[in-house]
Amino acid sequence: MRDRPRSAPESPSAPGTRRRIVRLFLPYRSAVCVITALIVAYSALNAAVPLLTQAVFDRALFGPDGPDLPLLALIAASAAALACAVGAVDLGQTWVSSRVAQRVVHSLRVEMFTLLQRMPLTFFATERGGEIQSRLAGDTAQIENAVKDTLPGVLAGVFGFVAAAAMMVALSPVLAGVALVFSPLVLLVASRSGRALEKLSAAGQRVRAELASIVAERLSLGGVTMARVHGRRDDEVAGFGAESERLAALGVRSGLVAQGVLSAGHLFFVLTPYLVFLAAGLADGTTPGTLAAFTVLQARIHQPLWQILNVSTEIRSVLGAFTRVFEYLDLRPEGEPRRDTGRGPGALTVRRAAFRYPGTDAKERPALREVDVDIPAGSATLVIGPSGSGKTTLGHLLAGLHPPAEGSVEVDGSEVRAPMPARICIAVQEPFLFQGSISDNLRYAAPSATADELVRVCEITRIHDRIAELxxxxxxxxxxxxxMLSGGERQRIALARALLADTPVLVLDEATSALDPLTEQAVVEAVLAERRGRTTVMITHRFGVVDCFDAVIALEGGRVVEQGTRPDLLRDRDGLYTRMVRAQTGNGRYSQPLRRKPR
Ligand SMILES: Nc1ncnc2c1ncn2[C@@H]1O[C@H](COP(=O)(O)OP(=O)(O)OP(=O)(O)O)[C@@H](O)[C@H]1O
Structure with missing residues (x-):
């Protein structure tokens, strides 16, 4: 089990993949047996048709008593019945295969999505969106096609070959030997070239995933804007073009190898009938009917071999798709959070907490270290500090988005190692709103919220008037x-959504940074004034806007360097908080609060 999958697997199909595929189909073993039985029946029925051809020649048309028209009509009716039976069996097999394919792929998709939902946030910071999309949608679609079409095709090929070969042996062992002499050679060539095709197909999949990542990232609103602003549109096109060209070159190479195999097979298909005619000419006693039946059977033997040659590439690339899907299924997700419905007053305690982002060098300082913080229930606390000092990381620890690597974070004595939706909510600087209406987005936090409740929280965040104008x-x-909203509008809707969650603890991580100072002041004051006992932790750079906080925590280099009430901290004229206030307001005389605290 690993934290992250390799996004570019070296080996197209990892060892053990085949065994895992078999395990995947175990629950559908009855259906697989039915599919196999139907394919066997299909192959046997198909192989019986040449017997009718033999009867037409040797008995109905050129029999000892001349043409026998009633027999010919009977053979024609039998052929029609056989064709109907073949069609019905084929239809049944397609239906069962499709059902199995859909069930297997559905469970793979849902299992992957569930697992990804539980992955740590750091996974999404490093994994490319296109990679996820490519595995969840592209690889599973490939698996679906393989289960539905390719694998039954191979089985049909194998059984078709065996049935036709058996029929040939029954008709004339000598001619059968001549007809089949090159078959092992063709299969050997196909299997050898298969390895080259497997590598080419795996390389193609990797480039496809890269292309999907470029599309997801660079054709997003932000990506296109960045390219336009910096005049890099041509470079973006060139980057995409280079990857696309790699894919095209790989496609040409795979096409050549695959066609080489098919051409070798074709040579065999063209030559063997003449060898059979030659053998028939040399040997005595071959009736025209047997030769006609053989001609039909040879076409029947070519078709399955052709089928096997054609799908061998697909089978190898689908093994690669299974490997990539299994890599995601092997991801190590976060532990399932305890179902926590308790609320409590919202007192936060952090003891000697440390956190380091995965993938960062062990020599680098961790994002947080030895953090000791006490935030009383119902209080309002400001978290400040220079850029990169660990404020957001602390906010994420408090909200349970990252578990601390060392030490502990507790709310009302319960350990916080995963999000606790009933107790803690966080509003972030770049909130996520999904495609839908404003009320859909608000109700994500509280599906049963009434229209009045939506209005109440939107009035607090000063967005109601703007919404009413729409x-x-x-x-x-x-x-x-x-x-379709401005940055400040998005932030205020997301903040209203966080208020609607009505948790005892609310963490605001630069959640009002896109607002003008006057609106920000009004929003923050309203959020604090209407907090009804809620513990509020506000991370911000613009802390001069409001002064109505009970305590200030100052971070620097991942440590808490100051902690206390605002007047206490302002007393230290060289302290980090005082220096930051001074730099922000150009005024060093901050011994008194800027404004009176709201009730
Ligand atoms: N996903 C990540 N992977 C690796 N390192 C990260 C990641 N996110 C943040 N860091 C690092 O962790 C440290 C603390 O980052 P954090 O975002 O907590 O700082 P911050 O005080 O909120 O900064 P800012 O005020 O600029 O938002 C920084 O050195 C940052 O580079």
Whole structure:
């Protein structure tokens, strides 16, 4: 088990993949048996048709008593019945295969999605969106096609070959020997070249995933804007073009190898009938009917071999798809959080907490170390510090988004190692709004919230008037990721959503940074004034905007360097907080609060 999958597997199909595939199909073993039985029946019925051809020649048309028309009509009716039976069996097999394919792929997709939902946030910071998309949608689609079409195709090929070969042996062992003499050679060539095709196909999959990542990242609103702003549109096209060209070159190479195998097979298919005719000419006693039946059977033997040659590439690339899907299924997700419905007053305690982001050098200082913090229930606390000092990381630890590597974080005595939706909510600087209406987005936090409750929280965050101005009000659509709203509007809707969750603890991580100072002041004051006993932790750079906080925590280099009430901290004229206030306001005389605390 690993933390992250390799995004570019070296080996197209990892060892053990085949065994895992078999395990995947174990629950469907009855259906697989039915599919196999239907394919066997299909192959046997198909192989019986040449017997009718033999009867037409040797008995109905050129029999000892001349043409026998009633027999010919009977043979024609039998052929029609056989064709109907073949069609019905084929239909049944397709139906069962499709059902199995859909069930298997559905469970793989859901299992992967469930697992990804439980992955640590740091996974999403490092894994490319296109990679996830490519495995969840692309690879599973490939598996679906393989289960539905390719694998039954191979089985049909194998059984078709065996049935036709058996029929040939029954008709004439000598001619059968001549007809089949090159078959092992063709299969050997196919299997050898298969290895080259497997590597080419795995390389193709990797480039496809890279292309999907580029599309997801660079054709997003932010990606396109960045390219335009910096005049790099041509470079973006060139980058995409280079990857696309790699894919095209790989496609040409795979096409050549695959066609080489098919051409070798074709040579065999063209030559063997003439060898059979030659053998028939040399040997005595071959009736025209037997030769006609053989001609039909040879076509029947070519078709399955052709089928096997054709699908061998697909089978190898689908093994690669299974490997990539299994890599995601082997991810190590976060532990399932305890179902926590307790609320409590919301007192936060952090003891000697440390956190280091995965993948960072052990010599680098951790994002947080030896953090000791006490935040009383119902209090309002400001967290400040220079950029990169660990404020967001502390906010994430308090909200349970990252578990501390050392030490502990507790709310009302319960350990916080995973999000606790009933107790703690966090509003972030770049909130996520999904495509839907404003009320859909608000109700994500509280599905049963009434219209009045939506209005109440939106009034607190000073967004209600703006929503009321929109033609559809709370039913207005926000666009993908809230693209139809301004940054400040998005933040205020997300903050209202966090208030709607009505948790005893609320962490605001630069949650109002996109607002103008006057609106920000009004929003923060309203959030604090209407907090009804809620513990509020506000991480911000613009702490001069409001002064109504009970305590200030100052971070520097991942440590807490100051902690206390605002007047206490301002007393130290060289302290970090005082220096930051001075730099922000250009005024060093901060011994008194800027404004009176709201009730
Ligand atoms: N996903 C990540 N992977 C690796 N390192 C990270 C990651 N996120 C943050 N860091 C590092 O952790 C440290 C603390 O980052 P954090 O975001 O907590 O700082 P911050 O005080 O909130 O900064 P800012 O004020 O600029 O938002 C920084 O050195 C940052 O580079």
């Amino acid at each position: 033609p559809d009000g709370y039913d207005s659509l926000v666009g993908e990721r809230g693209a």
